[in-house]
Amino acid sequence: MKFPALRIYAIIYLVFLFAPILLLPVFAFNEGKIIAFPLTGFSTRWFEALWTRPALHSAVQSSLLIAVLTSIFATVFGIFAARGGALADYPFKGSMIGFIMLPLVLPEIILAVALLVLVTKVLGLAPNLYTIVLAHTLMCTPYATSILNGAFANLDQSFEEAAMDLGESRWSAFRLVTLPLVMPGIVSAMLIAFIISLDEFIVAFFLSGNVTTLPVYIYGLRRQSDQLPIIMALGTILVALSIVLLIAAEYLRRRGLRRAGLEDSGGFL
Amino acid sequence: MPGAGGRMAAGGFITDDGRRALRSLLPPFVYAVFLMAIPLATVVVVSFQIRGAGAGEWLDGALPGPVATALRVMVLLYAVTLPLAFGLIARRGGAGRIFRFLLVAAPLWVAALWLSWSYLATLGFGFGNYVSVFTDPINIRGAVRGGSWIPGLLPRSLFVSVSVTAATVILAYPIAYFISFRVAPENKSLWIFLITIPFWTSYLIRIFLWKVILGYSGVVNTALTGLGIIDEPLTFILYNVNAVIITLAHAYAPFAILPIYVALEKIDRSLKEASRDLGEDRLTTFLRVTLPLSVPGIVAAVLIVFIPTIGDYVTPELVGGSGGLLIANRIQSLFLQVNDPGLGSALSIVTMAAVGIVSLLFIFALRRWLRRA
Numbered sequence: 001m002k003f004p005a006l007r008i009y010a011i012i013y014l015v016f017l018f019a020p021i022l023l024l025p026v027f028a029f030n031e032g033k034i035i036a037f038p039l040t041g042f043s044t045r046w047f048e049a050l051w052t053r054p055a056l057h058s059a060v061q062s063s064l065l066i067a068v069l070t071s072i073f074a075t076v077f078g079i080f081a082a083r084g085g086a087l088a089d090y091p092f093k094g095s096m097i098g099f100i101m102l103p104l105v106l107p108e109i110i111l112a113v114a115l116l117v118l119v120t121k122v123l124g125l126a127p128n129l130y131t132i133v134l135a136h137t138l139m140c141t142p143y144a145t146s147i148l149n150g151a152f153a154n155l156d157q158s159f160e161e162a163a164m165d166l167g168e169s170r171w172s173a174f175r176l177v178t179l180p181l182v183m184p185g186i187v188s189a190m191l192i193a194f195i196i197s198l199d200e201f202i203v204a205f206f207l208s209g210n211v212t213t214l215p216v217y218i219y220g221l222r223r224q225s226d227q228l229p230i231i232m233a234l235g236t237i238l239v240a241l242s243i244v245l246l247i248a249a250e251y252l253r254r255r256g257l258r259r260a261g262l263e264d265s266g267g268f269l
Numbered sequence: 270m271p272g273a274g275g276r277m278a279a280g281g282f283i284t285d286d287g288r289r290a291l292r293s294l295l296p297p298f299v300y301a302v303f304l305m306a307i308p309l310a311t312v313v314v315v316s317f318q319i320r321g322a323g324a325g326e327w328l329d330g331a332l333p334g335p336v337a338t339a340l341r342v343m344v345l346l347y348a349v350t351l352p353l354a355f356g357l358i359a360r361r362g363g364a365g366r367i368f369r370f371l372l373v374a375a376p377l378w379v380a381a382l383w384l385s386w387s388y389l390a391t392l393g394f395g396f397g398n399y400v401s402v403f404t405d406p407i408n409i410r411g412a413v414r415g416g417s418w419i420p421g422l423l424p425r426s427l428f429v430s431v432s433v434t435a436a437t438v439i440l441a442y443p444i445a446y447f448i449s450f451r452v453a454p455e456n457k458s459l460w461i462f463l464i465t466i467p468f469w470t471s472y473l474i475r476i477f478l479w480k481v482i483l484g485y486s487g488v489v490n491t492a493l494t495g496l497g498i499i500d501e502p503l504t505f506i507l508y509n510v511n512a513v514i515i516t517l518a519h520a521y522a523p524f525a526i527l528p529i530y531v532a533l534e535k536i537d538r539s540l541k542e543a544s545r546d547l548g549e550d551r552l553t554t555f556l557r558v559t560l561p562l563s564v565p566g567i568v569a570a571v572l573i574v575f576i577p578t579i580g581d582y583v584t585p586e587l588v589g590g591s592g593g594l595l596i597a598n599r600i601q602s603l604f605l606q607v608n609d610p611g612l613g614s615a616l617s618i619v620t621m622a623a624v625g626i627v628s629l630l631f632i633f634a635l636r637r638w639l640r641r642a
Binding site for chain 1: 284286287288289290291292293294295296297298300301302304305306307308309311312315440443444446447448451458462463464465466467469470471472473474475477478479481482486488519522572573576577578579580581582583587597600601604605610613614617620621624
């Protein structure tokens with residue numbers, strides 16, 4: 001052990017990173033109304049309370065619909081972008097890819113303002129569920145692209161060419177050869193886009209109009225301290241769901257890399 | 270024709286394979302143009318409308334008829350010209366470069382100018398919004414209130430973002446270093462995965478939890494008083510700028526760790542050995558070999574943390590208290606509560622410009638420092 005100090009620091013840092021999500025179930029299952037130590041006893045009543053809220057149920061429904069549509073669209077765009085990125089170079093290709101990836105670093109408030117202007121002023125629409133899908137697709141495409149880049153990057157072009165030499169059309173070569181090879185990456189990208197969309201608040205709040213998404217609903221409870229335990233219960237379910245989806249996505253991403261015969265070079269992003 | 274790829278197409282400046290790549294990149298690119306470039310351009314136009322115009326009726330969609338039509342026509346024009354122009358670029362041979370460039374650019378400029386003109390002609394053109402941004406004490410100038418200096422929101426937001434960035438990157442560097450140089454190769458992706466997990470879990474819930482952790486009767490305070498380290502609960506950790514910095518440093522941790530990790534992974538391990546063989550000790554090896562070689566990762570980490578943090582209005586609102594509100598909160602309320610899109614747009618543009626200038630200054634200063642070193 002050359003640098004035990006570094007290892008100790010890493011463990012403290014992990015505690016800092018995980019403190020919030022480890023405390024979450026603790027308070028969600030706590031009997032008391034006040035979120036503080038000492039705990040007052042085990043109870044599932046905050047979870048039961050979740051079933052009695054119709055507003056929450058409709059928020060969950062719209063969020064799920066938005067997240068499913070977003071994950072499909074963002075992944076399709078991601079496939080186009082990653083495939084284009086893996087093919088040959090041409091002038092301005094780098095700047096085009098940079099532009100597609102730009103939402104990753106654009107301050108969300110700017111994006112939210114710009115999209116609100118587009119929707120209300122330019123398109124003359126009232127913000128609704130589908131405008132959120134449009135916005136989330138824009139925001140999730142870079143993530144989907146970067147995951148799929150891994151799947152497409154070192155995929156041997158000669159596979160498709162061999163299939164075409166054997167009489168397949170370009171599309172059927174793509175469908176029969178490339179697509180199965182990158183399929184784990186596709187599913188992984190869809191899961192990540194789904195998680196981001198389900199969780200996104202800043203832009204959704206601007207564009208929600210009459211629709212309440214799940215984060216908007218949670219935000220609406222911020223001033224009611226008696227609702228805090230219910231938020232903790234809801235959060236526990238969300239975090240558990242995210243972690244399950246993440247593990248699935250990570251498993252598929254690795255399987256995809258192995259299938260393409262690549263070395264694992266780290267996680268998402 | 271698979272074999273044709275790589276050869277220059279007749280009369281074109283793009284190969285067959287390049288053309289396929291372009292065709293594949295077009296859909297996401299056009300989508301980004303539609304939902305990012307056009308909206309941002311519209312924000313610029315709106316920021317130049319006369320002071321107070323369009324306020325109050327902003328979300329009702331009650332725009333003057335010709336303006337609304339002009340805006341829709343613009344979108345239609347973009348919709349037709351963009352794919353057409355790119356299609357022409359992708360086509361074999363054909364018109365010369367300048368002609369192609371005109372095809373791409375001219376309709377856009379005409380549409381943009383015509384639209385901006387008709388929009389502003391109806392609502393009135395003016396610099397009033399920008400004047401207001403620069404003269405109203407709340408935005409930039411700041412004011413003396415009750416004997417103490419209260420800075421404007423933009424300088425304060427920049428300060429908070431710089432602090433968050435510094436804290437995040439400095440805390441993250443040892444972790445990236447640890448994973449890259451100390452963790453066994455087969456465990457590296459597990460560590461990276463562990464570090465990204467908190468980032469993927471509900472953002473609002475995490476902020477709520479920081480409130481619980483840092484609060485007056487929160488986890489930190491009850492733990493510290495319980496252990497007898499402090500007598501009175503600490504009050505400087507919630508509802509002020511410190512809480513905003515802690516919460517954001519937590520939220521952006523993976524964004525800082527990953528680019529630095531990638532840069533460290535690229536360093537040739539034999540360089541370190543060479544440095545040690547030449548008599549440098551561990552610290553000077555780090556300072557003269559590892560650190561300079563990881564600068565690209567540090568730059569990426571700084572930018573990817575600094576630029577987005579300025580756009581967060583939820584963290585300041587929930588954990589920042591009354592004194593912790595930042596520029597994004599002001600923009601949000603100008604659009605959603607005050608109904609002043611003109612001023613909100615101008616403030617967004619100025620904020621973006623300020624963020625851009627600070628980032629460029631950082632890169633410039635770093636470059637000079639590297640050249641000297």
